[in-house]
Amino acid sequence: MSLxxxxxxxxxxxxxxxxxxxxxxxxxxxAPSGTIWDLxxxxxxxAVGVGLVVYERYFLKKLKNVSYx
Amino acid sequence: xxxxxxxxxxxxxxxxxxxxxxxxxxxxxxxxxGALFSSYILLRVGAEPGEWPxxxxxxxxxxxxxxxxxxxxxxxxMAWASLKMKNFARFKLFQSITLxxxxxxxxxxxxxxxxxxxxxxxxxxxxxxxxxxxxxxxADTIVLxxxxxxxxxxxxxxxxxxxxxxxxxxxxxxxKSDIRLREGGKLDMESYGPWHNTYTAIYFTLTGLHALHVIxxxxxxxxxxxxxxxxxxxxxxRYTNRIEISGLFWHFVDLVWIFLFPVLYLL
Numbered sequence: 219m220s221l222x223x224x225x226x227x228x229x230x231x232x233x234x235x236x237x238x239x240x241x242x243x244x245x246x247x248x249a250p251s252g253t254i255w256d257l258x259x260x261x262x263x264x265a266v267g268v269g270l271v272v273y274e275r276y277f278l279k280k281l282k283n284v285s286y287x
Numbered sequence: 288x289x290x291x292x293x294x295x296x297x298x299x300x301x302x303x304x305x306x307x308x309x310x311x312x313x314x315x316x317x318x319x320x321g322a323l324f325s326s327y328i329l330l331r332v333g334a335e336p337g338e339w340p341x342x343x344x345x346x347x348x349x350x351x352x353x354x355x356x357x358x359x360x361x362x363x364x365m366a367w368a369s370l371k372m373k374n375f376a377r378f379k380l381f382q383s384i385t386l387x388x389x390x391x392x393x394x395x396x397x398x399x400x401x402x403x404x405x406x407x408x409x410x411x412x413x414x415x416x417x418x419x420x421x422x423x424x425x426a427d428t429i430v431l432x433x434x435x436x437x438x439x440x441x442x443x444x445x446x447x448x449x450x451x452x453x454x455x456x457x458x459x460x461x462x463k464s465d466i467r468l469r470e471g472g473k474l475d476m477e478s479y480g481p482w483h484n485t486y487t488a489i490y491f492t493l494t495g496l497h498a499l500h501v502i503x504x505x506x507x508x509x510x511x512x513x514x515x516x517x518x519x520x521x522x523x524x525r526y527t528n529r530i531e532i533s534g535l536f537w538h539f540v541d542l543v544w545i546f547l548f549p550v551l552y553l554l
Contacts, residue, residue, distance in 0.1 A: 219310070220306075220531065221364055221367055221531045221534045221535055222364070224535055224538045224539075225360065225364045225534075225538060227542075228360055228538050228541060228542050228545070229360075231542060231545045231546075232357050232545055235353070235545050235548070235549060238549065239350070239549070239553065242553055259346075259347070259350070263350075266354065266357075270357070273361070277364075281368060284368070284371065287301060287302065
C-alpha cells in the first residue's frame with residue numbers, strides 16, 4: 219500500500235471522527251447543562267468534516283497518476 | 288557494492304524493499320497499540336459503575352492536537368507529491384510545516400501533562416476530599432485553584448462529562464494540620480500522575496507511547512529534510528522512496544491519535 223492509499227484511509231477515518239465529534243457536541247448542547255460552546259464546537263467539527271471531504275476529492279484528482287501500491 | 292531493490296520493485300513482492308520493511312514494522316506496531324487499546328477496554332468495562340473518571344481531560348486542547356496532526360498528515364503527503372513532481376523547494380516548505388506541527392503537538396501535550404501533575408486530590412481528616420490545582424505549598428497551608436470538595440455519592444451518579452460542569456469551582460486554602468496523614472507521617476495528597484488511578488495509568492501509558500512515536504517520527508523527518516537532503520541530487524528516486532516510508536510511519540502515528548482522541552477524551 220502506497221502513501222497515497224494510506225492517506226486516503228487516514229482521511230476517511232478523520233472524516234468519521236469529525237462527524238462523530240460534531241454529533242457528540244450537539245448532543246451535549248441539548249443536554250441540561252449544555253452551553254453555546256458545545257454548539258460552536260459541534261458546528262466547527264462539522265465544517266472540518268466537510269472540508270476533509272472536499273480535500274479528499276481534490277487529493278484524488280491531483281494524484282490520479284500515482285499508484286495505490 | 289550496490290544494495291538491490293532500493294528504488295526498483297522486486298519481482299516477487301512488487302514493492303521496493305523498504306516498503307515491505309515498513310509495513311512489517313507497522314504490523315508489529317498495530318499489535319503493540321492493539322494490546323494497549325484492548326487493555327483499556329477491559330479495564331473500563333471491568334470498572335465499578337460510576338468509578339471510571341469523566342471530564343478529566345481538556346477537550347478543546349485534544350481537538351486542537353487532532354487538527355494539528357491531520358494538517359501534518361496532509362503536509363507530509365504533499366511533500367512526497369512535490370518530490371514526485373520534481374519540486375524540491377515545495378517539498379522543503381511542506382516538510383517544515385510538518386515539523387512545526389509535530390512541535391506544536393508535543394508542546395500542547397506537555398502542557399496537558401503539566402496540568403495533570405499539578406492537579407491534586409487531598410484527603411482531609413473530616414472525611415472530605417478536596418480536588419484542584421496546587422498553586423501554593425507553604426509551611427502551614429496549601430492553596431488549590433479551580434478546586435471543589437468531592438461528593439463521592441454524587442460522583443458515582445456521573446455518567447456523562449457534561450454532568451461534571453454542575454460542580455462549582457473556587458480557590459481553597461487548606462491547613463496542613465487538617466490533612467489526613469498516611470503511614471509514615473506524609474500528607475495524604477496525590478497528583479493525577481500515572482500512579483493516581485487505573486485511568487491515569489492507562490492514559491499516560493497510551494499517550495506517552497504515542498508521544499514517543501511522534502518524537503521518533505519527527506527526528507526521522509528532520510534528518511531527511513535537513514542533513515540527508517543531499518541525496519535528492521545524487522539519487523532522487525531513492526530519496527523520494529525514503530520520504531514515502533517516513534510518511535507511512537507518520538500516518539500510522541496520526542491514525543493512532545484518531546482512535547486515541549475519542550476513546551480518552553470523549554467516551
